Amino acid sequence: MVLATEVVDELYRIRSERGKGFMRRVYLDHAATTAVHPQVLQTMLPYLQDQFGNPSSIYSWGREAKAAIENARAQVAALINADPAEIIFTGSGTEADNTALVGVASALGHKGRHIITSKIEHHAILHTAEDLEQKGFQVTYLPVDGDGLVDPEDLKKALTPETILVSIMFANNEIGTIEPIGQLAQIAKEHGVLFHTDAVQAVGNVPVDVKELGVDLLSLSGHKIYAPKGVGALYVRRGTKIKPFIHGGAQERKFRAGTENVPGIVGLGKAAELARLELPERRAHLIELRDYLIEGVLGSIDHVRLNGHRTCRLPGNANFSFEFVEGESLLLSLDLAGIAASSGSACTSGSLEPSHVLLAIGLPHEIAHGSLRLTLGRENTKEDIDYVLSVLPDIVNRLRAMSPLAPKGGLSCV
Amino acid sequence: MVPEVYLDNSATTRVRPEVVQAMVVVMRENYGNPSSSYRRGQAAEQAVKKARCQVAHVFRAEPKEIYFTSGGTESNNWALLGAARARSRRGKHLVTTQVEHPSVLEVFRSLEEQGFTVTYLPVDEYGIIDKEALAASLTPETILVSTMYVNNEVGSIMPLADIARLLKHKAPQALWHVDAVQGFAKLPLFPHDLGIDLVSLSGHKIQGPKGIGALFIRQGLQIPPLILGGGQEKGLRSGTENVPGIVGLGLAAALLWEEREQAAAHMATMKRRLRERVLAEIPDAHANGPQDDTGAPHILSLSFPGVKGEVLLHALEDKGILVSTGSACSSHRAANSHVLTAMKLPPALVEGALRFSLSPDNTLEEIDYTVDCLQEIVPELRRIMALNR
Numbered sequence: 001m002v003l004a005t006e007v008v009d010e011l012y013r014i015r016s017e018r019g020k021g022f023m024r025r026v027y028l029d030h031a032a033t034t035a036v037h038p039q040v041l042q043t044m045l046p047y048l049q050d051q052f053g054n055p056s057s058i059y060s061w062g063r064e065a066k067a068a069i070e071n072a073r074a075q076v077a078a079l080i081n082a083d084p085a086e087i088i089f090t091g092s093g094t095e096a097d098n099t100a101l102v103g104v105a106s107a108l109g110h111k112g113r114h115i116i117t118s119k120i121e122h123h124a125i126l127h128t129a130e131d132l133e134q135k136g137f138q139v140t141y142l143p144v145d146g147d148g149l150v151d152p153e154d155l156k157k158a159l160t161p162e163t164i165l166v167s168i169m170f171a172n173n174e175i176g177t178i179e180p181i182g183q184l185a186q187i188a189k190e191h192g193v194l195f196h197t198d199a200v201q202a203v204g205n206v207p208v209d210v211k212e213l214g215v216d217l218l219s220l221s222g223h224k225i226y227a228p229k230g231v232g233a234l235y236v237r238r239g240t241k242i243k244p245f246i247h248g249g250a251q252e253r254k255f256r257a258g259t260e261n262v263p264g265i266v267g268l269g270k271a272a273e274l275a276r277l278e279l280p281e282r283r284a285h286l287i288e289l290r291d292y293l294i295e296g297v298l299g300s301i302d303h304v305r306l307n308g309h310r311t312c313r314l315p316g317n318a319n320f321s322f323e324f325v326e327g328e329s330l331l332l333s334l335d336l337a338g339i340a341a342s343s344g345s346a347c348t349s350g351s352l353e354p355s356h357v358l359l360a361i362g363l364p365h366e367i368a369h370g371s372l373r374l375t376l377g378r379e380n381t382k383e384d385i386d387y388v389l390s391v392l393p394d395i396v397n398r399l400r401a402m403s404p405l406a407p408k409g410g411l412s413c414v
Numbered sequence: 415m416v417p418e419v420y421l422d423n424s425a426t427t428r429v430r431p432e433v434v435q436a437m438v439v440v441m442r443e444n445y446g447n448p449s450s451s452y453r454r455g456q457a458a459e460q461a462v463k464k465a466r467c468q469v470a471h472v473f474r475a476e477p478k479e480i481y482f483t484s485g486g487t488e489s490n491n492w493a494l495l496g497a498a499r500a501r502s503r504r505g506k507h508l509v510t511t512q513v514e515h516p517s518v519l520e521v522f523r524s525l526e527e528q529g530f531t532v533t534y535l536p537v538d539e540y541g542i543i544d545k546e547a548l549a550a551s552l553t554p555e556t557i558l559v560s561t562m563y564v565n566n567e568v569g570s571i572m573p574l575a576d577i578a579r580l581l582k583h584k585a586p587q588a589l590w591h592v593d594a595v596q597g598f599a600k601l602p603l604f605p606h607d608l609g610i611d612l613v614s615l616s617g618h619k620i621q622g623p624k625g626i627g628a629l630f631i632r633q634g635l636q637i638p639p640l641i642l643g644g645g646q647e648k649g650l651r652s653g654t655e656n657v658p659g660i661v662g663l664g665l666a667a668a669l670l671w672e673e674r675e676q677a678a679a680h681m682a683t684m685k686r687r688l689r690e691r692v693l694a695e696i697p698d699a700h701a702n703g704p705q706d707d708t709g710a711p712h713i714l715s716l717s718f719p720g721v722k723g724e725v726l727l728h729a730l731e732d733k734g735i736l737v738s739t740g741s742a743c744s745s746h747r748a749a750n751s752h753v754l755t756a757m758k759l760p761p762a763l764v765e766g767a768l769r770f771s772l773s774p775d776n777t778l779e780e781i782d783y784t785v786d787c788l789q790e791i792v793p794e795l796r797r798i799m800a801l802n803r
Contacts, residue, residue, distance in 0.1 A: 027454070033447040033654060041441055048434050048623065054426040057738060058724070059731045062425075091484025091625065094643040094653035124643030124652060131642055223654060228441060230484065230625045230656025246640075247524055248487040248517025257517055258487030259426060259618060261625025264659075328451070335452040342450060 023338040026384040030224075030316055030377035031173050031201055032342055036267065037226035043270040044228070047263040055260050056251065065262050072269025076233055079272040080199075080218065081209040088234045088252050089265050093200040093221025095245070096234040097124035099256070100196045100217045103242040104165045105132050108194070112162035118142045118150050118179075119360040121169050125198055126356075129167075138162070147309040148177035148361050155187050165194045170202035170218075174357040174373055175308030176317025178206065185214040194240060200224055200232075204275035205315050206283065216240045222264065226378070227271035231264035282378055286315035289376050289385055293318050296389040301396050307358060307371065316376035321363060324406035325370040325399045333395045334372075339388060342373045366405065416734040419780045424566050424596060424713055424771035425738055427621045433666050437623065437658040448655045449646065458657045465664025469628055472671045473613065474604045476633060481647045482660050485627040486595040486616030487517040488640070492651070493612040493629055494521045496637030497558045497589045498530060504587060505555035511535045511543050512756035513570075514562055518593055519752075522560075541570030541703045541757050545580065552585040559590050564597035567740050567753040567769055568703030569713030571601070578608040589635070595619055595627075599670040600678065600712060611635050617659065621773065622666030626659030670774075677774035682711035684772055684781045691785040692716055696792050700763055702754060712772045715754070717763040718788075720796040726768060729795060733787040737768050 027035075036044075047068060053061030055069055073084040090096045105115070117129050119141045129139045140158045142150050150168055159166075166188040171178045181197050188195040196217035202208055203218075204225035210218055218235040222228055236242060236255075248257030275282070290313075294306055303323040322330065327343035334341050343355070354368035363371075374388070400406045420428070429437075440461060446454035448462050466477040473479075483489045498508060510522055512534045522532045533551040536544045543561060552559075559581060561572050574592065581590055591612040594603055598615035605613050610632070617626040631637065631650075643652030670677065686707065692699045702715035718726060723739040730737060740751040754764045770784070 029447070029450060029452070032450050032455075036441040041438065045434075045438075048429055048437065049431075050428075052426060052428045054422070057422060057425050057736070059422075059727065059736050061420075061736060091488065091656075092641075092653035095484065095641055097643065098641050122643065123645065127642035127645075127652070221654075228656070228658060229654050230659045246488055246491050247520035248490065248515070250516075257491075257520065258485045259616075259624055261484070261623075261659075263623065264625045264656075331451055340446075340450070340452040340454055 024387050025338040025340075026380070026387055027340045028374040028376060028380070028384070028388070029340045029342050031373065031375035033223045033229065034226045034377055035379070036228050037271060037274060039274060040227055040267045040270045044263040044267040047266050055262060056249065065260075068262060068266050069260055072265045075269035075273040076220075079208070079276045080203065080220070080235060081211050082235050083238065086235055086238055088236055088255050089260065089268070090232045090234055090256060091230060091258075091261070093198070093219050093224070093232040094124040096219035096221070096232045097122065097198050098128050099234050099245040100219060100242070101125065101128045101132065101165070101167060103245050104194055104196070104217070105137060106243040107241040108164040109137070112164045114138045114140070114160055114162035114164065116140045116142060116155065116158050116163060116166045118144060118168050120144050120148055120172050120357045121167070122173055122198055122200070125167055125169070142168070144360055146362050147312070148172055148175050148307075148357065149309060149312065150179050150184065152180060152183050152187055155184055159187070159191045159193060163191065163193050165196060167196040167198065170197045170199035170208065171206070171314045172308065172357060173201045174355055175319045175361065176201075176314035177308045178202065178312045178314065181215065182213045189214055201314060204271070204279070205286070207279065210235055210237070217242070222268040222271060225271045225275050227268040228264050231261055231268045233268065278378075283315045285378070286376050289380055289382065290316060290318055292382065293374060293376070293385045293388065296385065297392065300389060300393045307361065307363070318374045318376075319371060321358070321367045321371045322396050323367060323370060324403045325396055326403070327370050327372065329399055330370070330372055330395065333399065334392075337391045337395065339391070343371055416732075417783065419735045419776075419784060421770045421772060421776065421780070421784065422736045422738050423773040424619065424769065426618045426624065427773055428775070429623055429662065430621045430666060430669060432669070433622055433662045436665050437662045440658040440661050448657060449644065458655070461657055461661050462655055465660045468664035468668040469615070472599050472667050473630055475606060475630060479630050479633050481629045481631060481651050482655060482663070483627045483629055483651060484625055484656070486593070486614050486619070487627075489614035489616070489627045489629040490515070490517040490593055491521050492640035493591045493614055493637070494518065494525065494558070494560060495640060497591060497612060498525050500637045501557035501589060502530075505557040506530050507553055507555040508532045508558045508560075509535065509548070509551050509556055509588075510560040511537060511562070513537050513541055513565055513567075513753045514560065515566055515593055515595065518560055518562070537570070537756050539757050539759075540705065541565050541568040541753065543572050543577070545573065545576055548577065549580050549584060552580070552588070554587070556585045556588045559585065559588050561590075561592060562596070563592050563594040563603060564601065564710040564713070565703070565753060566596045566713070567751055568715040568757070569710040570703050571597070571708065571710055574603070574608055574610070578610075582609065596713070597710065599667045600674060601710065605630055605632065612637075617663035617666060620666050620670050623659050623662040626656055626663045628663065673774065678711045680774055681772045681776070682707060684776055684778055685711055685714050687778060688714055688770060688781045688785065689716070691782075692788060695785065695789055699792075702757065702759060702763065702767060714770045716768055716770065717759070718766040718768070718792050719762040720799055721766045721792055722799070723765060723767050725795060726766070726791065729791045730784075730787060733791070735784050735787060737770050739768060
C-alpha cells in the first residue's frame with residue numbers, strides 16, 4: 001500500500017510543475033450528495049425567512065405553512081405516481097428506511113418474524129435488519145450475481161409463511177445496478193408479503209412509478225436530488241400495516257411526530273417537481289456522459305474492471321476497480337487534481353473495510369480495495385469527463401509504479 | 415394596516431437573518447457530504463464541528479457529548495427509548511411528569527406497551543413538579559427519570575437542583591433525561607453540574623431552523639442509537655448530516671447565549687407588563703403557572719373565563735396578533751390542555767386559556783397593543799358567548 005504522504009508529495013510536485021495554482025474542479029460524487037438546485041433554494045428562502053409559521057398553528061401563518069407542505073407532498077407524489085396522502089416526510093432517507101423496517105416489524109411482528117433483504121443494501125437497511133435480528137426477527141440476506149442483480153428465483157425460495165416484509169433496493173448506491181423491482185414486488189405480492197424498496201439513488205434519475213411497480217413502501221432522500229440535507233420521505237401505500245417510528249405530536253397524520261421541517265420539505269417538493277419535468281433530459285445527459293466516461297476509462301487503462309451491470313445501471317454511475325491500486329490513495333490523488341469522487345458509499349469512505357457490495361458481487365479483497373465510484377450529476381459536462389480522462393490514467397500509473405503489489409517490471413500499460 | 419405581532423415563539427421562531435445567511439452559504443457553496451474524504455466534504459465536516467462546539471459551550475460540556483438529530487422530538491424519542499433499552503436489565507420502572515411534551519409522553523406510552531411501568535408525577539397549581547411525589551416514586555427498580563426544564567405551555571421552571579439531590583439520594587442508578595427544548599440557550603443549564611445524563615434541544619425554538627435538534631449524552635454513558643445506518647455521529651445517529659441545519663443551530667445557539675442576559679431581562683419586562691396590565695384591566699382574567707417572576711421570561715399563560723381560547727385566538731389574529739391555545743403540537747386536537755388539567759385549573763380557565771410566548775425581538779409597544787386589543791375583544795366575546803347560552 002502506498003503511503004498517503006508520498007502520494008500527496010508527489011501530487012503537489014506535479015501541481016507545482018503545472019504551476020499557476022488554477023485547477024479545474026470536478027464534482028463526481030452525486031451519489032453522496034448534490035448541490036442544492038438554485039431554483040430549489042429560491043423556493044425555500046421565503047420559508048426560512050418571513051413565512052416561518054409552525055404548520056400545526058391554527059392561525060393563518062400556520063395554515064400557510066401547512067399548505068406549503070401539502071403542495072410539496074403533491075409534488076413528491078407526482079414524481080413517483082403516488083397519491084399525496086401516501087407520502088410521509090421524514091428527516092432523511094435513512095430515517096425513511098428505518099421507519100419502513102421497524103414500522104412493519106412492529107405492526108406485523110405478531111403475524112410472523114421473518115424479513116428478507118439483500119446483501120448489497122445500504123447500511124440504513126442492513127444495520128436496521130441486524131438490530132431486528134437481535135430483537136428476535138429472522139432475516140434472510142439474498143445474494144446477488146456478479147453484476148449485483150438479485151435473482152427473483154432466490155426470493156421465491158426464501159419466502160416462508162413467516163415472512164412479513166421484503167426490502168430490496170431499487171438501485172445500488174455503489175455499483176449502480178438497478179434491480180428488477182417490479183418482478184420482485186410481484187412475487188412478494190403473490191405471497192401476501194409487504195414489499196419495501198430503498199429508492200434513494202433511483203428517484204429523480206430513472207422513472208419510478210409505485211403503482212406500476214406494485215411496491216408498498218418506498219424511501220427517498222432530498223439531498224440526492226438537489227434538495228437540501230435533512231429531509232426525506234417514505235411512500236406508504238394506502239392501507240399498509242405499519243406503525244410510527246418517532247412518537248409525539250400529531251404531525252404527518254400522527255405517523256411522524258416533530259415540527260415539520262417546512263423549508264426542507266418545500267425544497268424537496270420543488271426538487272421533485274424539477275426532477276419530474278427534467279427527467280428525460282437529465283437521464284439522457286447522464287447516460288451519454290457515463291458511457292463516454294466508462295468507454296474512456298476502459299479504453300485507456302489496463303487491468304481495470306467496471307463493477308455493476310453494464311446496462312441495468314443508474315444513468316450517472318460508474319464504478320471501477322483498478323488492480324494494484326489502493327482506493328484511498330486514488331481518491332486523494334484525484335482530490336488533489338480537483339476531482340471529488342469516492343471509493344464506496346460516502347458513509348463508509350472513512351473505513352478501511354472493503355465494500356460489502358463489492359465483496360457480494362464476488363470481488364476479492366485486494367481488488368475491492370482499489371475501487372473508484374464516479375457519480376455524475378446535472379451540472380457535469382463533457383469537458384469534465386475529458387478532464388478526468390486526461391488525469392486518471394497518469395494517476396493510476398503512478399500509484400501502480402509505487403505499489404509493492406504490482407508485478408515487478410511494471411504492467412504492460414505503464 | 416394591521417400590524418404583525420408574533421407572540422407564539424414557543425411554537426416556532428423566526429430564523430435570525432445572520433443564521434439564514436450562514437445556511438444559504440452552506441447550501442450554495444459548501445455542499446460536500448461530511449463523510450467524504452475530499453476537501454469539500456472536509457469543509458462540511460469542519461462546519462459541523464464548529465456547530466458542535468457552539469452547542470457544547472452553552473451546556474459547558476464537551477463537543478463530543480453533542481449529537482445532532484432532526485429535532486427536539488427525535489432527541490426525546492432517542493433519549494428515552496435508548497436509555498430504557500440500555501438499562502432494561504436493571505429494572506422496568508420509569509418516572510416522568512404529567513406535564514411533559516407529547517414527544518415525551520407518547521414515548522412513555524409506547525414503553526408501557528413494551529412492558530415498562532411508568533409513574534406520571536403530578537404538578538402543583540403553578541405547574542411545578544411535586545417533589546414529595548417524586549421522592550415517593552423512586553425505587554431501586556427505577557432506571558430512568560425524565561423531567562422537562564421549562565414547561566412549554568405555562569413557563570414553569572422545574573426545580574432541577576432539587577430533583578438532582580433527590581435522584582442522587584434515592585435513585586443513583588437511574589438515568590436522568592431533561593427535555594430542555596424551551597429553555598435551551600435562554601436560561602442556563604449545565605448538565606454536568608446537576609448530574610443530568612441526557613438533554614434534548616431544538617433549533618427552531620431559538621431562532622434557528624426547523625428540522626434540526628440535538629441530544630446531549632453525558633460522556634461515558636452508552637445508549638443504543640435510534641436511527642441505524644451509515645454510522646454518522648460516531649455510529650449513534652445515522653443519516654447524512656443536515657449541514658446547513660447544523661450550522662444554523664450552532665450559530666443561533668451561540669448568538670442567543672451571548673445575549674441571554676439582556677434578552678431575558680427584556681422578555682421578563684414585557685411579560686410582567688403583559689401580566690400586570692391584563693390582570694388589572696380585564697375583569698376575571700387569570701394568569702396560569704408561576705405567579706411572580708419565577709417562571710421562564712418568555713412564556714405566559716393567561717385565561718379569560720367566559721371566552722373560548724380558540725375564538726379569542728382568531729379574534730386576536732384579526733388584529734394581527736398571533737398566539738396559541740396550548741402547544742402547537744396538540745392544537746389540532748379537540749382535547750383540552752393536559753398541562754392545565756394537571757394543574758387542576760377549573761374548566762372555565764382551561765377553556766379560556768391562551769399562551770403568549772415572546773422573543774427578544776418583541777417590543778413593549780407590541781405588548782401594549784396586545785392588551786389594548788384584549789380590552790376591546792374580551793368583553794365583546796363574552797357578551798356574544800353569553801347571548802348564545
